[in-house]
Amino acid sequence: MKKILSLVLALMLVLSCFGSFALADDVPTLKVLVRHDPRSPKIGELDNYKRAEEAAGVKIEWEYVTSDAWKEQKSLVLASGDLPDIFFGTQTIHPSDILSNIEYFIPLDDLVAEYGDQIQEMWEVYPSSKIANTMPDGKVYGIGRYMPNRPATLIGSYINQKWLDNLGLETPTTLEELEQVLIAFRDLDADGDGDTTDEVPILALSPSDGKRGIQAFRGYFQAENCVENEFGVIDGKVTFMPATEEYRQWIEWCHWLLEEGLINADCVTLDRATWTAMLGDANGSAGGLITTWTNDEAGANMDDFTILDIQEGPNGKAYMAGNKANLACGVSQWCAASITVNCKDPEAAMRWINYFYDDANGAEAANGPVGLVYEIDENGVYRFMEDQYETTGYHIYDNWYYSLGDQNIGWVSPEFEKNYFPPTPIEERKYVVDQAYQDNLRDEDFIVPPMVFDRDSNDRAVEIKTDIDKLLKETVADWFVNGITDEQWNDYLKQLDKMGLQEYIEIYQNRLDEIRGN
Amino acid sequence: MAKKAKNPQDTLDTSSSYLLRKNAGASDWIFSITIWVLLFAVVAVVAYPLYFVVIASFSDPVDVGMGRTLLAPVGIYLEGYEEIFRYDRLWNAYGNTIFYTVAGTILHLLLTIPIAYTISRKNLMLNGFLATFLIITMFFNGGTIPLYMMLRAYGLLNTRWVLIVSGCVSVYNIIIARTFFANSIPAELMEAAEIDGATAMQTFVKIVLPISMTIIAVIGLYAAVGYWNAYKPGLMYIRNDELFPLQVILRELLLVNMNDMMVVGNGEVEQMRKAEQIKYGIIVVSTLPIMCLYPMLQRFFAKGVMIGAVKG
Incomplete structure (x- = not known):
């Protein structure tokens, strides 16, 4: 009897083993390569990502590459063909990577039509998120994203309110008024230490350091670029902004600043570390006008700086570089997810990707799961749990600790973003600046969105851009310091033409017409 | 040391004792001092950057940025460590x-x-x-x-x-x-x-x-x-x-x-x-x-x- 019993038990054990094996086989496994910030927990361990696996009925095998090693790893992976099933996360795969390795990626249009209803919704509301990833063959190989609560402008101008108050001056609103204020900063004792010579009216960074330097003033002359590239669309025509008369005015004005001693003389070479150190100096005297992401960068002197909103320049309205359609930060040309030819079950992969593209899941993907980072109040509004939120001490962006941060995936609808998903306390500070500049932004028509060209045009555009960028860099630095003559300006225009500027513009114009025509 | 110096072979070997020699002439002194100065300069050029890294790692980054840490740490700041x-x-x-x-x-x-x-x-x-x-x-x-x-x-x-x-x-x-x-x-x-x-x-x-x-x-x-x-x-x-x-x-x-x-x-x-x-x-x-x-x-x-x- 015992023997029979044990035999039955053993048989049951064996059968149950087979049973569970059979069950495991039903769930498709996807190998996902993700670029991740080593300071954050691994996203595969977060609740919302576990729920995504369940909802889509897939098993995810995560492979993490730390963000600093991504560049090396990406080129190895693409060159050796050692592909995952899915590349995951924005700033992971760029459309140009797909363009040069198109045989590795599968077109996603049909899959989206069948399994990606939520992604389609995003494409309808933010068409640029689709355009940015549409290949010249008209197909989409990578899914973009829309990140909520991101600014439309990049750089804000701040003026030293303490100095204004000390001198009894009004906050300037036109460029002329600003010039007067800067001259007053230079000549008078603005910081109130009894010395009239130690004030730096504008404390700027080297022009090569992003837009924190004199580049930020281009909008005052209507010579700003559209963030994504050096172009702007004026009267339906793609215009190369650095070849305009307005651009010349801007550089002449900057030269005037330097000659008059209204800007720090070392601003061509000043590095970021010294700059932030000077701004945050405990003795004050940080500078009168700065251009920066938020006034946080002034450290200890942060509260001295208020937003400077110049409304009028010599050519009429003064603009800020930015983008009302939130192309600047919310939408990215990078693909948030792309599926490779290695993937055996693209349907399942698309189901899983699509999971992140709705309000609730997009919100969690952006800043972290509900229960850990957010609580939802009785009106359905997401509240950032600051008090319970565990900060780690070494993470810059605490509201991005439990997410991929700027490498994010997903989207939320404008309605949800406006009513239920307020900016986090950290985002709030940028949000205030951004709101202040809403009236200083050009219409959406001005923007040349990020686009993908066919391979030949792309190669040519990159080639021309390389030459032109070099020329721009050299000339800006030279003219800023030495001023500019008519002859130099004409030579410069000729040189641009010789480098293929017209062809460069044409490539953009043609592609833009194609897209806008559709 | 002076006794040994009689042997020319030893004079060559004990180059570090040039400055201590009793019967050193003026030209010897100039020679030695030049060498010492040059060597010191070389050591300074090589060792100072290392030394700077060490003091900068203990100083307030604001002061480092402003160029105030030249010889000793300023405003001890250990957050980095x-x-x-x-x-x-x-x-x-x-x-x-x-x-x-x-x-x-x-x-x-x-x-x-x-x-x-x-x-x-x-x-x-x-x-x-x-x-x-x-x-x-x-x-x-x-x-x-x-x-x-x-x-x-x-x-x-x-x-x-x-x-x-x-x-x-x-x-x-x-x-x-x-x-x-x-x-x-x-x-x-x-x-x-x-x-x-x-x-x-x-x-x-x-x-x-x-x-x-x-x-x-x-x-x-x-x-x-x-x-x-x-x-x-x-x-x-x-x-x-x-x-x-x-x-x-x-x-x-x-x-x-x-x-x-x-x-x-x-x-x-x-x-x-x-x-x-x-x-x-x-x-x-x-x-x-x-x-x-x-x-x-x-x-x-x-x-x-x-x-x-x-x-x-």
Whole structure:
């Protein structure tokens, strides 16, 4: 009897083993390569990502590459063909990577039509998120994203309110008024230490350091670029902004600043570390006008700086570089997810990707799961749990600790973003600046969105851009310091033409017409 | 000292006592002082940057940025070190690197010394061919991608092995060691061993190795420094957190803290400041152990490098 019993038990054990094996086989496994910030927990361990696996009925095998090693790893992976099933996360795969390795990626249009209803919704509301990833063959190989609560402008101008108050001056609103204020900063004792010579009216960074330097003033002359590239669309025509008369005015004005001693003389070479150190100096005297992401960068002197909103320049309205359609930060040309030819079950992969593209899941993907980072109040509004939120001490962006941060995936609808998903306390500070500049932004028509060209045009555009960028860099630095003559300006225009500027513009114009025509 | 100076041979040897000599003439003094001044200048030029890194790593980054830390730390600020030491991945990586360095150096010596000895023997068939063959690999290699694919085919990616195996043979070191064996070990010694009935293996292990400690120390130090500083293999072949060597983590610590705020978003400026100090702290943390090794091996080092340079 015992023997029979044990035999039955053993048989049951064996059968149950087979049973569970059979069950495991039903769930498709996807190998996902993700670029991740080593300071954050691994996203595969977060609740919302576990729920995504369940909802889509897939098993995810995560492979993490730390963000600093991504560049090396990406080129190895693409060159050796050692592909995952899915590349995951924005700033992971760029459309140009797909363009040069198109045989590795599968077109996603049909899959989206069948399994990606939520992604389609995003494409309808933010068409640029689709355009940015549409290949010249008209197909989409990578899914973009829309990140909520991101600014439309990049750089804000701040003026030293303490100095204004000390001198009894009004906050300037036109460029002329600003010039007067800067001259007053230079000549008078603005910081109130009894010395009239130690004030730096504008404390700027080297022009090569992003837009924190004199580049930020281009909008005052209507010579700003559209963030994504050096172009702007004026009267339906793609215009190369650095070849305009307005651009010349801007550089002449900057030269005037330097000659008059209204800007720090070392601003061509000043590095970021010294700059932030000077701004945050405990003795004050940080500078009168700065251009920066938020006034946080002034450290200890942060509260001295208020937003400077110049409304009028010599050519009429003064603009800020930015983008009302939130192309600047919310939408990215990078693909948030792309599926490779290695993937055996693209349907399942698309189901899983699509999971992140709705309000609730997009919100969690952006800043972290509900229960850990957010609580939802009785009106359905997401509240950032600051008090319970565990900060780690070494993470810059605490509201991005439990997410991929700027490498994010997903989207939320404008309605949800406006009513239920307020900016986090950290985002709030940028949000205030951004709101202040809403009236200083050009219409959406001005923007040349990020686009993908066919391979030949792309190669040519990159080639021309390389030459032109070099020329721009050299000339800006030279003219800023030495001023500019008519002859130099004409030579410069000729040189641009010789480098293929017209062809460069044409490539953009043609592609833009194609897209806008559709 | 003065008595000894009568012997011209001694005067030459005790160059450091020039300034102490009683009967030194004016020209001697000028000569000595010039030398001392020059040497001091050279030492200052070499040592000051190191010293600066150390004081900058303890100073307030604002003061460092403003150029106020020249001779001593200003406004002691230890947040950078706190940050470095709080990074728990660092300690795991430190352990890993010690393991890779020790294991790698042993493997490196086990391969390099026998290879060098073998091709240094004139009575080896094809030794010229083998040497040429090795030298060719110094100038031509498959490149990064084929190497990656080969390591993948061997199943070495994402294992500890890949970091030990990559860099375990260096042709440059083999040539140095070969020159040593060819020039510094008298052929008569080996002949004598042979006559006494020693096998080739016995000659190598019992006769050659004991008198080759200098070259072993030098190659060992080269290898150890190489393994300690290597970050490329870790960056390219490893994805598993647990296996990262120290240098990859330090690079990561530096880069992720330096993210441009404009690209990534809202930032705390405190972090930027810290990042500046972390830069200096990292240099101190990562180079201290290997710098401590140098003085101990110094006497082998100077001698051994010379040996490699002398052509027979």
